[in-house]
Amino acid sequence: MEPTAGPTAERTVAHAESGLILAGDAAGRREIRRPALSRLTRLPGTTFADEYWGQRPLLVRAADPNGFADLLDLDGVDELLSRRGLRTPFIRLARAGVVADSSSFTGSGGVGAEVADQVVDHKVAALFAGGSSVVLQALHRTWPEVVDFAVALAGDLGHPVQANAYITPPSAQGFSAHYDVHDVFVLQLAGRKQWTVHAPVHPDPLRDDPWNRHAEAVAARARDDEPELVTVLQPGDVMYLPRGWLHSATALGGVCAHLTIGVHVVTRFAVVQALLSLVAGDPQLRASLPLGLDVADPAQLEPSLAQVREALAKALDRVDADAVAQEVRRRVWDGNRPEPIRPIAGFGFAQGLSVGDRVRLRTGLGHRLVQHGDQVVLELAGRRVRFPVTVSDALHLLLGGPDVAVGQLPGMPDEDQVVLVRRLLGEGVLVPGSR
Numbered sequence: 001m002e003p004t005a006g007p008t009a010e011r012t013v014a015h016a017e018s019g020l021i022l023a024g025d026a027a028g029r030r031e032i033r034r035p036a037l038s039r040l041t042r043l044p045g046t047t048f049a050d051e052y053w054g055q056r057p058l059l060v061r062a063a064d065p066n067g068f069a070d071l072l073d074l075d076g077v078d079e080l081l082s083r084r085g086l087r088t089p090f091i092r093l094a095r096a097g098v099v100a101d102s103s104s105f106t107g108s109g110g111v112g113a114e115v116a117d118q119v120v121d122h123k124v125a126a127l128f129a130g131g132s133s134v135v136l137q138a139l140h141r142t143w144p145e146v147v148d149f150a151v152a153l154a155g156d157l158g159h160p161v162q163a164n165a166y167i168t169p170p171s172a173q174g175f176s177a178h179y180d181v182h183d184v185f186v187l188q189l190a191g192r193k194q195w196t197v198h199a200p201v202h203p204d205p206l207r208d209d210p211w212n213r214h215a216e217a218v219a220a221r222a223r224d225d226e227p228e229l230v231t232v233l234q235p236g237d238v239m240y241l242p243r244g245w246l247h248s249a250t251a252l253g254g255v256c257a258h259l260t261i262g263v264h265v266v267t268r269f270a271v272v273q274a275l276l277s278l279v280a281g282d283p284q285l286r287a288s289l290p291l292g293l294d295v296a297d298p299a300q301l302e303p304s305l306a307q308v309r310e311a312l313a314k315a316l317d318r319v320d321a322d323a324v325a326q327e328v329r330r331r332v333w334d335g336n337r338p339e340p341i342r343p344i345a346g347f348g349f350a351q352g353l354s355v356g357d358r359v360r361l362r363t364g365l366g367h368r369l370v371q372h373g374d375q376v377v378l379e380l381a382g383r384r385v386r387f388p389v390t391v392s393d394a395l396h397l398l399l400g401g402p403d404v405a406v407g408q409l410p411g412m413p414d415e416d417q418v419v420l421v422r423r424l425l426g427e428g429v430l431v432p433g434s435r
Contacts, residue, residue: 062236160335191256274327333366358433403433
């Protein structure tokens with residue numbers, strides 16, 4: 001029998017089980033379609049953004065117990081552990097919160113693969129049978145179905161994501177009460193797991209503020225306070241937890257597996273960091289403090305502090321939004337790789353490109369098109385690609401929506417369209433479209 005959930009759980013379940021995805025909300029706002037996010041929350045994006053995102057947990061009961069089997073199942077876990085040549089740090093094992101030394105489950109890959117830290121399947125099997133949980137890390141880089149879903153979800157959220165899987169033997173507890181420095185979606189894949197969730201002791205922690213810095217407060221909250229949510233996740237269920245919310249989990253009965261999608265939220269403090277980076281060249285802020293100043297004495301430091309405040313305010317006033325955007329966007333553009341491309345097949349497609357072939361923008365590719373005089377610049381992660389301004393309309397069409405056929409680009413003869421599209425394929429901007 002599932003434990004009684006607290007008020008937060010009752011509230012979230014009532015919203016989640018409505019299962020509606022609307023074209024607009026009561027305020028008349030246009031609903032942006034976010035299919036990957038809607039799959040997890042079964043809510044209109046505005047409802048999730050307004051009522052849950054970064055604020056409180058959301059519990060969504062399964063419409064289908066096999067609802068996430070297309071992403072990963074236990075057969076897929078076995079394949080990763082036995083046939084994919086996984087290496088550390090793509091795998092961890094832990095028991096009662098203690099992480100095992102990697103030498104206890106890795107070894108040489110054998111002839112032709114003499115790498116010393118590849119997973120040894122029978123060692124993993126023995127540790128799992130002895131009560132250790134398996135953590136498959138960075139599945140957004142190693143398992144195709146999770147790769148594709150992570151790319152889509154990152155696009156819906158506008159924040160980078162990662163994906164780990166946790167496979168727990170019967171009745172084992174994983175890590176003790178802790179919080180994450182990123183938001184998480186927990187997707188139950190197999191078995192049943194009981195979760196206990198407490199309110200934060202340190203709200204909205206940043207990346208450099210892990211839970212063990214507040215270990216005593218975390219332990220006290222988990223020990224002494226009523227949980228906000230106690231529930232059992234079953235296959236197909238989803239739980240969303242904002243960063244900072246305390247949680248612990250115990251497997252019930254048989255083998256249990258869940259997929260945790262971590263959202264590395266870009267915070268307001270990232271904007272602060274961008275501003276500081278942009279004003280670092282200001283001469284008034286780079287000047288030395290007075291000779292002989294005792295910086296430990298507040299009275300001596302106060303005059304310099306006043307000067308810095310004044311100079312900082314003036315410097316910040318001169319920073320424009322475009323410069324800040326260029327700084328902050330790196331966290332998103334570099335945080336996730338876009339849709340994988342097939343180098344060999346892509347080469348063949350580009351070589352044989354002709355009028356009528358269809359292409360589309362690579363999913364999840366961070367980009368911005370900016371005109372500078374007689375050139376149009378395609379800004380990408382870590383690089384810029386320049387084109388003559390005469391192809392601006394064609395670029396906007398290629399980058400702006402569904403797939404486009406060579407021969408349909410405005411203002412260009414067919415042979416020039418082939419050249420432009422072939423270049424964008426080579427730059428990893430476009431990929432083959434539908435046939």
